Amino acid sequence: MIEIKSPGELEAMRAAGIVVARALGNVQAAVKAGVSTAELDEIAEQTIRDAGAVPSFKGYHGFPASICASVNEQIVHGIPAPTQVLADGDIISVDCGAILDDWHGDSAMTFAVGEFSAADADLSAATRASMEAGIAATVAGAKLYDVSHAIETATRAAAEAHGRSYGIVREYGGHGIGSSMHMDPFLPNYGKPGRGPRLRPGMAIAIEPMLTLGTEETLELEDGWTVVTTDGSRAAHWEHTVAITEDGPWVLTAPEAS
Numbered sequence: 208m209i210e211i212k213s214p215g216e217l218e219a220m221r222a223a224g225i226v227v228a229r230a231l232g233n234v235q236a237a238v239k240a241g242v243s244t245a246e247l248d249e250i251a252e253q254t255i256r257d258a259g260a261v262p263s264f265k266g267y268h269g270f271p272a273s274i275c276a277s278v279n280e281q282i283v284h285g286i287p288a289p290t291q292v293l294a295d296g297d298i299i300s301v302d303c304g305a306i307l308d309d310w311h312g313d314s315a316m317t318f319a320v321g322e323f324s325a326a327d328a329d330l331s332a333a334t335r336a337s338m339e340a341g342i343a344a345t346v347a348g349a350k351l352y353d354v355s356h357a358i359e360t361a362t363r364a365a366a367e368a369h370g371r372s373y374g375i376v377r378e379y380g381g382h383g384i385g386s387s388m389h390m391d392p393f394l395p396n397y398g399k400p401g402r403g404p405r406l407r408p409g410m411a412i413a414i415e416p417m418l419t420l421g422t423e424e425t426l427e428l429e430d431g432w433t434v435v436t437t438d439g440s441r442a443a444h445w446e447h448t449v450a451i452t453e454d455g456p457w458v459l460t461a462p463e464a465s
């Protein structure tokens with residue numbers, strides 16, 4: 208069963224999404240050489256709590272922080288630490304979730320520390336474009352794996368355009384979201400179109416491709432959380448929470464219009 212939200216409930220999810228966007232914006236502004244991922248975590252948590260919301264990651268299956276901070280070859284689920292200090296040339300993917308009035312938002316972005324290298328810029332752009340293609344395909348009447356197919360197609364197109372080979376991380380993917388963070392259905396970031404449940408207004412899905420500059424193979428570190436590429440190649444991760452409406456996809460974790 209895929210949860211269907213009323214228009215009012217989607218408005219409530221949008222409010223949660225704005226809190227997540229604000230937290231990521233504040234983290235982005237603080238990303239620079241010499242800053243630890245624990246400091247970024249504090250900024251995100253403070254932003255979320257200042258909005259009267261709760262960081263959904265903190266305590267989730269025992270996760271100890273409000274963001275996942277995944278640096279360089281770390282793909283997802285990196286644990287922020289005072290000893291993990293950013294250096295120029297690093298890239299960092301920050302994933303953040305918040306609960307406001309019992310509704311969830313979930314979003315991730317990849318940032319450069321200093322300047323992106325050409326390869327890292329392409330990697331992040333390809334991942335972001337894949338997410339955007341997935342968002343555009345998240346429309347009423349489509350089948351779920353039409354979204355997967357749109358994501359994969361955009362990844363292949365970016366690889367072609369960039370003259371690079373991107374690894375599509377297969378063990379992790381998008382998910383339904385709403386009254387919980389992780390709900391049915393699971394959304395692979397690749398696949399054949401025309402299959403899966405039909406998308407209907409009131410559904411909400413977190414769309415989150417993860418790409419690497421090398422392998423598709425992943426390894427979970429002994430901390431029980433951090434997922435890395437097995438070949439040490441760098442990874443990027445972009446995510447938005449998206450609602451299906453009669454008027455098309457609604458990006459619930461987009462920043463507030465200024």
Ligand code: MG
Nearest residue numbers: 302303313314
């Ligand atoms: Mg996330």
Ligand code: MG
Nearest residue numbers: 313413415446
């Ligand atoms: Mg997610």
